[in-house]
Amino acid sequence: MNTKVLRLTAVLATATVAVGALAGCSGGTDTGGDASGTYTWWDPYPQHAEGSDWAKRVQDCGTQAGVTIQRTAYDTTALTNQALLSAQDGTSPDIILIDNPAVSTLADTGMLSTTEELGLDTSKIEPNLLAAGELDGKTYGIPIGANTLALYYNADVLSAAGVDPSSITDWATLDAALAKVSATGKKGISFSGINTEEGSFQFLPWFWGAGADLADLSSPQAVEALSLWKGWVDKGYAPNSVITNSQNTVWEEFLTGDFGFAENGTWQVNSAAKAPFKTGVIQLPAKDGGAAPAPTGGEFIVAPVQKDTARYETTRKIIDCMTTTEGFVQTADTFAYYIPPTEEGQKELLTEHPDLKTWVSAVQDAKGRTSDNLGTKYPLISEQLWTAVQNVLSGVQSPQQALDAAQTAAQAATSK
Amino acid sequence: MSFPVLRERAEVADDTVSVTVPHPRRRRARRGGSPWVAAAFAAPLVIYLLVFYLWPLVRSIDLSIHDYTVRAFVQGDAAFVGLDNYIAVITSPTFLPALTNTTLFVAVSLVFQYAIGLGLAVFFRSHFPLSGVLRGLFLVPWLLPLIVSGSTWSWMMNSDNGIINSVLRAMGAAPINWLTSPDTAMTAVIIANIWLGIPFNLVILYSGLQNIPADLYEAASLDGAGSWRQFWSITFPLLRPVSAITLLLGLVYTLKVVDIIWIMTRGGPADTTTTLAIWSYREAFGTGQPDLSPAAAVGNILIVIALVFGFVYLRAQRRQENS
Numbered sequence: 001m002n003t004k005v006l007r008l009t010a011v012l013a014t015a016t017v018a019v020g021a022l023a024g025c026s027g028g029t030d031t032g033g034d035a036s037g038t039y040t041w042w043d044p045y046p047q048h049a050e051g052s053d054w055a056k057r058v059q060d061c062g063t064q065a066g067v068t069i070q071r072t073a074y075d076t077t078a079l080t081n082q083a084l085l086s087a088q089d090g091t092s093p094d095i096i097l098i099d100n101p102a103v104s105t106l107a108d109t110g111m112l113s114t115t116e117e118l119g120l121d122t123s124k125i126e127p128n129l130l131a132a133g134e135l136d137g138k139t140y141g142i143p144i145g146a147n148t149l150a151l152y153y154n155a156d157v158l159s160a161a162g163v164d165p166s167s168i169t170d171w172a173t174l175d176a177a178l179a180k181v182s183a184t185g186k187k188g189i190s191f192s193g194i195n196t197e198e199g200s201f202q203f204l205p206w207f208w209g210a211g212a213d214l215a216d217l218s219s220p221q222a223v224e225a226l227s228l229w230k231g232w233v234d235k236g237y238a239p240n241s242v243i244t245n246s247q248n249t250v251w252e253e254f255l256t257g258d259f260g261f262a263e264n265g266t267w268q269v270n271s272a273a274k275a276p277f278k279t280g281v282i283q284l285p286a287k288d289g290g291a292a293p294a295p296t297g298g299e300f301i302v303a304p305v306q307k308d309t310a311r312y313e314t315t316r317k318i319i320d321c322m323t324t325t326e327g328f329v330q331t332a333d334t335f336a337y338y339i340p341p342t343e344e345g346q347k348e349l350l351t352e353h354p355d356l357k358t359w360v361s362a363v364q365d366a367k368g369r370t371s372d373n374l375g376t377k378y379p380l381i382s383e384q385l386w387t388a389v390q391n392v393l394s395g396v397q398s399p400q401q402a403l404d405a406a407q408t409a410a411q412a413a414t415s416k
Numbered sequence: 417m418s419f420p421v422l423r424e425r426a427e428v429a430d431d432t433v434s435v436t437v438p439h440p441r442r443r444r445a446r447r448g449g450s451p452w453v454a455a456a457f458a459a460p461l462v463i464y465l466l467v468f469y470l471w472p473l474v475r476s477i478d479l480s481i482h483d484y485t486v487r488a489f490v491q492g493d494a495a496f497v498g499l500d501n502y503i504a505v506i507t508s509p510t511f512l513p514a515l516t517n518t519t520l521f522v523a524v525s526l527v528f529q530y531a532i533g534l535g536l537a538v539f540f541r542s543h544f545p546l547s548g549v550l551r552g553l554f555l556v557p558w559l560l561p562l563i564v565s566g567s568t569w570s571w572m573m574n575s576d577n578g579i580i581n582s583v584l585r586a587m588g589a590a591p592i593n594w595l596t597s598p599d600t601a602m603t604a605v606i607i608a609n610i611w612l613g614i615p616f617n618l619v620i621l622y623s624g625l626q627n628i629p630a631d632l633y634e635a636a637s638l639d640g641a642g643s644w645r646q647f648w649s650i651t652f653p654l655l656r657p658v659s660a661i662t663l664l665l666g667l668v669y670t671l672k673v674v675d676i677i678w679i680m681t682r683g684g685p686a687d688t689t690t691t692l693a694i695w696s697y698r699e700a701f702g703t704g705q706p707d708l709s710p711a712a713a714v715g716n717i718l719i720v721i722a723l724v725f726g727f728v729y730l731r732a733q734r735r736q737e738n739s
Binding site: 077081084087088101102105108109110111194195196197239240241243244376378379380382383387390391393394395396397 | 486487489490491492570574575576577593595596597598680681682683684685686687701702703704705706
């Protein structure tokens with residue numbers, strides 16, 4: 001009898017713990033400081049430990065505002081979840097540095113104060129970069145720097161194939177270059193078509209470069225962009241593994257020296273310089289010439305709503321300190337992959353590092369994923385977009401079929 | 417054993433009994449005295465069960481019967497929607513393929529894990545030089561962190577520079593797009609999962625084998641039974657209780673597998689490796705916008721499936737005890 005009850009409990013318990021862990025995400029945090037002299041700060045840079053240059057900079061801004069900053073670093077995805085949980089508990093930190101597409105998600109919950117409420121000046125920030133923090137006419141944060149995508153090339157492979165990188169100005173010339181590189185036995189290009197946000201991030205420059213709009217995934221322009229990628233895989237210009245490649249894998253493939261081109265971000269600048277072959281970078285071409293808008297990456301500095309509104313004054317001072325021209329350039333230097341979001345900052349960065357010119361123009365041409373007032377609709381659309389890319393690259397559907405289905409699903413999801 | 421030893425033990429036992437048996441009445445009084453003490457002893461376990469088992473379950477059900485958007489999650493004003501989430505999940509075009517994928521993934525994984533695990537257990541039953549070391553080596557998949565084994569498998573199965581395809585090419589066969597083709601992705605993740613599950617089956621079945629008395633095999637071989645006959649007439653039937661619990665635990669473990677599939681294919685391509693667990697995880701954490709309520713609904717459906725099999729196991733067990 002007893003053993004039976006015990007066994008029943010065990011079965012129940014095993015089943016519960018096994019699956020419950022999937023859905024029951026809970027946890028608490030009590031780092032929202034109440035001590036008036038201590039301000040809490042969260043950022044997604046666990047690689048910068050206490051005592052690092054970055055930690056010191058944060059602390060300096062606190063000292064200038066007359067307070068101590070208690071900094072906690074989380075992993076990027078964990079940070080969004082932690083921010084939501086802390087808002088639910090009413091224990092939000094004073095300042096969060098958060099990945100730009102997450103700003104509208106947080107803002108939509110009502111947990112962020114607007115830059116107007118805080119009295120922050122955003123007039124100098126480039127509008128294309130600020131757009132990711134705008135929702136329904138209000139601004140919820142300031143970008144502390146921006147990064148984006150461009151096309152790295154292996155100069156040795158290109159010269160062996162007789163390709164001049166400066167001749168690549170549109171899709172047709174890029175296609176011709178890939179054909180030449182493939183003819184030498186090397187692979188043309190690697191990119192990330194994985195079924196996560198990274199896949200959408202990498203596809204967007206081609207999508208936007210064809211003239212397509214996220215509001216209509218099934219437009220003829222969108223079909224052209226997806227057909228371009230599919231064509232590269234079919235013709236063997238790109239390896240079949242692009243279907244599961246993350247951006248890191250793309251970079252590892254590029255570093256093998258077997259690839260002509262790789263689509264990757266500002267964060268690989270240092271690694272490219274250390275590569276065992278000569279590398280260069282050009283902006284991603286649009287279909288009919290010129291540079292395609294690439295999506296912006298990078299963090300926003302935001303201030304969650306506090307019960308004690310007297311704290312905003314100091315919070316404003318800390319944010320101001322991080323967002324001066326000097327502050328932006330310092331941030332760019334600390335991270336080696338951030339382009340300042342203001343014209344002055346960009347000028348100053350270029351006098352120090354003239355080699356970042358391509359990246360500065362790429363950032364100037366870039367576009368926020370949540371822009372066009374898509375806001376919280378973007379993640380829903382993006383999921384359908386990467387699904388369509390997957391279905392086409394793996395040969396399940398034609399570009400038109402996949403994008404039609406994606407548009408129907410995105411519409412259903414966003415009109416809820 | 418020799419006699420003196422036994423007698424010595426018996427004497428000690430006698431002494432102890434005569435000294436420690438307390439007065440019957442006193443004993444009864446103490447036992448009925450304080451239910452609080454009993455409760456206090458049970459408390460740690462009860463609290464543990466409430467906090468770590470009941471609360472997540474209640475929370476998961478709570479999430480699934482409300483409409484928790486991100487905004488509602490923060491503001492705590494999620495609307496009660498009853499079974500709407502469950503209806504939406506079950507009528508979703510993803511549900512049937514996910515259920516089919518789950519069934520296929522679990523069934524094929526279990527059959528192979530069990531068969532190979534049992535084969536290895538029987539193999540290691542007969543001791544031979546280095547058998548212990550070899551058996552230990554078979555546990556490696558269990559000891560490796562899943563992120564390591566998952567990444568290694570996806571590297572080995574890479575279409576262009578994976579080692580499996582290099583071998584295929586060297587042998588003159590056509591390479592297979594293991595993880596990037598909708599036709600083979602499920603096979604690929606099942607292979608990896610079988611490899612992961614073999615040690616668990618091996619260990620439990622091997623320990624089950626130790627409980628089968630050796631004289632049964634002696635008697636059988638005297639009666640002229642070959643090793644094949646011995647396996648089907650002695651090993652397999654006597655191992656049935658252990659097999660049942662191994663399969664039940666394996667089922668629960670396999671139902672909830674997220675990590676290995678997520679690392680290798682993220683449920684793709686074209687949802688061909690999306691199981692119910694992957695679907696639940698993706699809804700909650702795989703996109704930029706957490707959809708906690710449908711995720712919880714899918715998770716709860718999985719709990720129900722695991723429970724059903726738990727009860728099937730209990731019934732089978734009871735029938736065996738009665739017979």
